[in-house]
């Protein structure tokens with residue numbers, strides 16, 4: 001037996017000394033304490049979240065009615081609503097998605113199908129990352145400089161929609177690209193082998209398979225547009241001209257639902273009846289839209305996932321530990 | 324598997340025990356191991372001798388890892404896993420719900436198939452188990468780390484770079500580091516699941532020499548696919564196979580390694596060690 | 602014909618991608634060049650070191666804004682970083698699967714709540730609570746903003762930290778447990794150090810979120826720009842809050858330029874944070890992490906997609 005192992009073997013006897021009972025009890029105790037603390041922190045978070053959702057709905061739901069959703073706020077009578085603001089929100093949503101989707105999907109196709117590793121691709125990646133993490137208010141400032149001043153669009157629905165397009169482009173590109181990358185390589189190879197050009201391959205194999213991902217991206221982007229505030233205050237404005245409610249003119253100023261909540265709570269609208277009730281109701285509507293968007297996105301994600309596990313092969317049951 | 328062959332198993336181990344040290348390290352009785360409703364290991368009754376090397380051999384998927392991993396209850400991490408029967412370490416019932424897992428695992432060390440060093444320094448890897456149990460004087464710590472590294476035949480390779488990351492070591496060195504890490508807490512039993520499968524022949528031989536030295540004081544259970552390794556390095560061999568009907572693994576033969584390799588009693592064992600199946 | 606279409610298609614897609622680069626460039630260029638015009642009205646020293654921001658006196662010292670942003674972010678991080686790490690540990694290592702699913706849903710919901718909703722909650726819950734509990738001032742201030750931001754930064758931090766912990770190999774956990782570590786010892790001595798780059802990324806991106814958050818902060822911070830705040834509970838401001846409050850009605854060119862310069866500073870800070878993330882993850886792309894920083898994206902990215910796509914750059 002080698003000398004090295006002799007030490008080891010001899011010290012086997014001292015193993016009892018290594019097992020320090022007090023320290024072990026302490027380790028157990030710490031384990032319990034840590035478990036309790038981490039569980040409590042998590043519980044706190046969940047309780048706070050569901051708590052505030054409950055409070056918001058409790059304050060806002062009583063205000064909701066069909067007329068609340070369809071009429072304008074009133075300076076004369078109580079019972080005014082948020083119709084024009086919902087209209088502006090939806091208008092900006094549609095307009096902005098109209099710009100974001102083709103641009104985002106196009107860029108995603110380029111990144112997923114054409115881009116070769118290299119400096120240019122790295123630059124595009126870096127730009128996407130950078131855009132994704134720039135605070136939204138900075139986009140608002142950019143919109144205020146470029147769309148309002150340079151392009152002379154002024155405070156308008158169009159300025160807002162364009163600003164939000166830039167803001168949401170990275171998210172759209174990323175989600176669309178992700179879903180394209182999940183299209184199995186074999187599809188592409190099969191299509192190319194049949195003599196299809198790259199473009200035909202993309203059109204016939206890649207884009208159709210990526211549609212659930214693209215729809216998810218649209219739903220999520222839509223949710224963000226509905227909730228966005230700061231950039232719109234700087235580009236669309238905070239008022240709706242009383243003689244242009246429900247106007248489709250994209251050069252009108254506008255006030256979205258989210259901005260309206262802020263205006264009512266912080267700036268104040270002198271003379272508006274029921275302002276607090278309207279604000280609470282508007283907040284509840286916002287919240288409900290967000291909940292719907294989440295459910296919608298989860299639905300499409302679920303479909304995407306199902307397809308994925310179909311093509312990639314389901315993992316063996318219980319193969320992953322504790323997951 | 325029939326009761327008859329289980330009786331054979333018991334009698335074989337019994338006779339082996341009389342010849343060697345009168346001590347049993349681990350005792351398994353009627354052990355059944357399940358993943359959900361699938362029984363991966365069926366009716367194993369087995370005594371594992373202390374201070375000897377027990378090799379578990381058998382075709383892929385017959386439940387060797389499952390059996391080994393239930394001995395230190397590391398398999399409990401698989402949510403659908405369930406063990407039935409009696410597993411004992413000395414007087415301690417390994418499977419009892421009240422059993423202290425920490426104690427079990429300190430007494431039964433484990434080396435995994437793929438080296439799994441922590442992304443920390445070499446020294447910290449070896450000292451890991453020691454530091455878990457409260458403070459130890461630095462000097463004693465250094466001493467035990469050195470002993471363990473020497474024991475794992477790694478000291479000369481790493482003595483000048485103890486503070487470097489363990490991830491910089493080669494695969495073979497990493498595996499020896501993991502052995503050192505397991506040895507540092509001086510367990511009674513060392514479980515090894517194909518510890519040499521990712522290693523080159525020289526590292527493999529060193530590990531075999533190492534466990535051969537260690538058996539003076541340590542009980543070693545090793546799963547291996549390498550017949551020469553089992554023949555060379557072990558004292559007792561446990562042969563497992565998989566039932567053709569329900570794919571449950573079971574033990575078909577247990578015996579002195581020499582006997583198993585020269586004169587197997589079971590036809591499946593013979594076919595397996597001569598390479599005709601599995 | 603098919604060939605022409607193919608080339609046309611490729612150039613269209615390339616232009617779409619190029620727009621990303623162009624917009625990033627334009628963002629920096631336009632905001633930078635417009636913002637820097639402030640120095641034709643006031644000296645750099647009075648901008649960077651000025652202790653008052655007041656359009657009546659045309660003093661545009663950025664310190665009250667900068668200090669407000671830093672203090673708010675710092676107070677936020679002190680609370681939210683440990684909270685997020687605790688929650689992510691709970692989700693990955695402790696919670697049984699159904700509870701984890703609830704938590705994941707909760708975190709995603711948190712992520713998608715609009716800023717104004719957080720602001721509204723801050724206004725109706727946090728501010729009165731601080732005012733009545735502490736009896737100082739009106740309750741609006743840095744502390745109120747930080748309390749709101751703690752919850753706002755959780756989704757970003759938790760999901761990145763959770764990813765980081767989850768992606769650690771099972772073999773590390775088994776290795777630690779096999780030498781007799783308790784679960785907490787395994788977490789604290791092996792998993793947390795091993796996940797450090799990811800955890801750091803989580804904190805940095807949470808910080809980015811806190812620095813850039815506008816509406817929720819604007820609604821509870823008090824919007825006092827004229828002085829550097831002397832405590833956490835009296836009115837203050839932050840850079841984004843000042844921009845959104847003042848830019849729509851900034852009439853003097855100096856005021857406007859000064860606000861745009863603040864936006865430029867914000868942009869620079871963001872880019873520095875991204876560089877910080879690259880550093881923390883050892884130069885790897887921040888893609889995986891920034892994707893999670895986009896709040897609404899959290900719901901949208903199936904784990905399977907991430908896994909499949911994980912090694913592509």
Ligand SMILES: Nc1ncnc2c1ncn2[C@@H]1O[C@H](COP(=O)(O)OP(=O)(O)OP(=O)(O)O)[C@@H](O)[C@H]1O
Nearest residue numbers: 317318319358363382383384385386387388389401
């Ligand atoms: N986590 C798990 N969930 C479900 N079934 C499992 C799991 N792990 C192993 N099994 C199944 O249990 C049986 C025994 O597996 P085990 O890994 O113990 O075999 P093995 O003898 O170690 O094989 P090998 O020699 O290939 O390592 C196999 O049928 C396997 O598919």
Ligand SMILES: [Mg+2]
Nearest residue numbers: 387388389516
């Ligand atoms: Mg195995």
